[in-house]
Amino acid sequence: MPKSQKIFTLNYNNKLIYLMAKSGIAGAIGANLISTLLVLFLLSDFIPSSVLGKWFWIQLILFFTRIYSNIEISSKLKKDPLADVEFYAYVSLFSALFTAILFGVLNYIMFIYPVPDLYRFLIDTIMLILLASAVSTLSMVYLVFVGFTLLNGVPLVLFSFLQQEEVFHIFSYILMAYLPIQIVFGYIQYSFLKEVVQMQDTFQTLYEKSSDGIMLIKNGRFQDCNQAMVEMFGFNDKTTLLHTHLSVTLPKRQPDGSLSVKKMMRLLHQAERDGFASIEWLHNTLEGDPLWVEIILTKITLQGEEYIQGVWRDIQQRKQLEFEKEKAIQEIASLNQNLKNRVQKEIEKNRTKEKQLLQQSRMAQMGEMISMIAHQWRQPLAAISASSASIELQATLGVLDSEIAQKKSKEISNFAQHLSKTIDDFRNFFKPNKREIETSYDMLISSVLDIIGVSIRNKNISLKQDLHCHDTFHTYPNELKQVILNLLKNAEDALLEKGIENPWISIKTYTKEDYYILEISDNAGGIPANIIDKIFDIYFSTKTKKDGTGLGLYMSRTIIEEHCHGSLTVTNSEIGAMFTISLPRSENEKSL
Numbered sequence: 001m002p003k004s005q006k007i008f009t010l011n012y013n014n015k016l017i018y019l020m021a022k023s024g025i026a027g028a029i030g031a032n033l034i035s036t037l038l039v040l041f042l043l044s045d046f047i048p049s050s051v052l053g054k055w056f057w058i059q060l061i062l063f064f065t066r067i068y069s070n071i072e073i074s075s076k077l078k079k080d081p082l083a084d085v086e087f088y089a090y091v092s093l094f095s096a097l098f099t100a101i102l103f104g105v106l107n108y109i110m111f112i113y114p115v116p117d118l119y120r121f122l123i124d125t126i127m128l129i130l131l132a133s134a135v136s137t138l139s140m141v142y143l144v145f146v147g148f149t150l151l152n153g154v155p156l157v158l159f160s161f162l163q164q165e166e167v168f169h170i171f172s173y174i175l176m177a178y179l180p181i182q183i184v185f186g187y188i189q190y191s192f193l194k195e196v197v198q199m200q201d202t203f204q205t206l207y208e209k210s211s212d213g214i215m216l217i218k219n220g221r222f223q224d225c226n227q228a229m230v231e232m233f234g235f236n237d238k239t240t241l242l243h244t245h246l247s248v249t250l251p252k253r254q255p256d257g258s259l260s261v262k263k264m265m266r267l268l269h270q271a272e273r274d275g276f277a278s279i280e281w282l283h284n285t286l287e288g289d290p291l292w293v294e295i296i297l298t299k300i301t302l303q304g305e306e307y308i309q310g311v312w313r314d315i316q317q318r319k320q321l322e323f324e325k326e327k328a329i330q331e332i333a334s335l336n337q338n339l340k341n342r343v344q345k346e347i348e349k350n351r352t353k354e355k356q357l358l359q360q361s362r363m364a365q366m367g368e369m370i371s372m373i374a375h376q377w378r379q380p381l382a383a384i385s386a387s388s389a390s391i392e393l394q395a396t397l398g399v400l401d402s403e404i405a406q407k408k409s410k411e412i413s414n415f416a417q418h419l420s421k422t423i424d425d426f427r428n429f430f431k432p433n434k435r436e437i438e439t440s441y442d443m444l445i446s447s448v449l450d451i452i453g454v455s456i457r458n459k460n461i462s463l464k465q466d467l468h469c470h471d472t473f474h475t476y477p478n479e480l481k482q483v484i485l486n487l488l489k490n491a492e493d494a495l496l497e498k499g500i501e502n503p504w505i506s507i508k509t510y511t512k513e514d515y516y517i518l519e520i521s522d523n524a525g526g527i528p529a530n531i532i533d534k535i536f537d538i539y540f541s542t543k544t545k546k547d548g549t550g551l552g553l554y555m556s557r558t559i560i561e562e563h564c565h566g567s568l569t570v571t572n573s574e575i576g577a578m579f580t581i582s583l584p585r586s587e588n589e590k591s592l
Helices: 014-041 049-077 086-112 117-138 142-162 166-209 227-233 238-242 260-274 317-396 404-428 443-456 477-498 552-563 587-591
Strands: 214-219 221-225 276-285 290-302 306-316 435-440 462-467 472-475 502-513 515-522 567-572 577-584
Touching: 014 086, 014 166, 049 086, 049 117, 049 221, 086 117, 086 142, 117 166, 117 404, 117 587, 142 166, 214 567, 214 587, 221 515, 227 238, 227 290, 227 306, 227 472, 260 276, 260 290, 260 472, 317 404, 404 502, 435 443, 443 462, 443 502, 443 515, 462 577, 477 502, 477 515, 477 552, 552 567
Parallel strands: 462 502
Antiparallel strands: 214 221, 214 306, 276 290, 290 306, 435 472, 502 515, 515 577, 567 577
16 A cells, blocks of 8 residues: 555555554444444333344444454554555445444434433433544544544534434534534644654664664664664574674674674673763674674663664775775875975976966067067158158258258157157067066056057057056066957957958956956957867967967966966957956955
């Protein structure tokens, strides 16, 4: 029978069915036998024996039916708690309900025959007692309880109300109020019993299904155990294990040299004295194999008697790992020094390699910048040449006066200062910084655009600036300028390569939470999805036809993450790629 508890079906937990069957035997004796005999005794002078006899024999049949079905349920479920007793449960249910119906019929019989009020009241009292006792005998199966209560109580209320005497009217009103209370109280009783049964099932499941072996010990002997205990020691069944002396599973001595039997007895005495004891223990399985376990002994009380509950946890694998770990530690210790030296050498190699890559990246940028400087110098040099030629021509023609000479000299001086500033910008850009200095995104962007801005605009690419972060912070400015320059050059190359109409590059700065953010985006269409996750890999380049080294973005991320302790990420928007530099604010900068 299923174990679910649906109160208006017979799908109850078998333990509730079992409890109903045990109490149902007493209920049958009380309702179908004792109460029936009392009815016969009280009404034999007032109701024809033929009518009363039939009622009695039906009650007697129901009595034996209820006794038989409840005994069958009890015996079957005692042997096997999961046995199918659905047929006998239905028999018990219907016999209990017919018992209630018969008492309802008795109310009708008393109504049509002249039964004195005193006797009628005594019979009604017997029925009320049966109603009250149903809480203890039938509430385990709520469907049967409700049916019995209604089939017995409703006719009692109805026929009491139909009597002419006022006392019976009062009695019927009392019963009308009592029946709902009886049903509610029966449900409370049913809910309580159901929770108790569920709790028993839960603890039984935990006990039986536990991966640890659980043993109940009394007076140094095994009293009960779960299946995990049987399997742990290699026995065939629980009975064999429980009848085996503890010494069979013990080696003569424990690893510390003490006698196993004496040490175990001391452990049991400690648990009895202190209520708790635990130890790591070496056992033998039935086949003689060593078995390491962790034993936890707890003193408990069950049904008024004291037991020792023991939990045996298999730690054989853990012990094996410990032995292997100790061995591995010794081997690692012998290799540790050599490994440390090798790691140090590899770190030095990586540092050297990083410096070489950084230098290689700088040289590549230097070549691009020399080209940009040459482009920026053409206009000032042409202007100087034109001014010089103008002075020479006017001097030859004899029209060169002092004012014109001063004006042209000033122009030549301005152009020369512009050339000198360009050289200073170039030299400062690649000057290495060994320490962090205070700077800002505004200063970094201005410095980079002084070098590359003219080149970008000369290629008809618009530069959009949306600068909202004006805070200063400490970092390595020249390295950060290299990153910004590289990102701007990549955007420029992408726009030119794809021939974008109305190309633009956007530079945006702002502060978000604890980070200074710089975003460089373009409208070049974005980075293909199949390579966007690879663009920061070393030597990965999409410019192989243009002698791309694949170092620019790799070194840019290295600079941002390892030197500036920030992050460099890339995403695609609907119109192009966007690179984001996030630099963390220091505690001092936050306070400002």
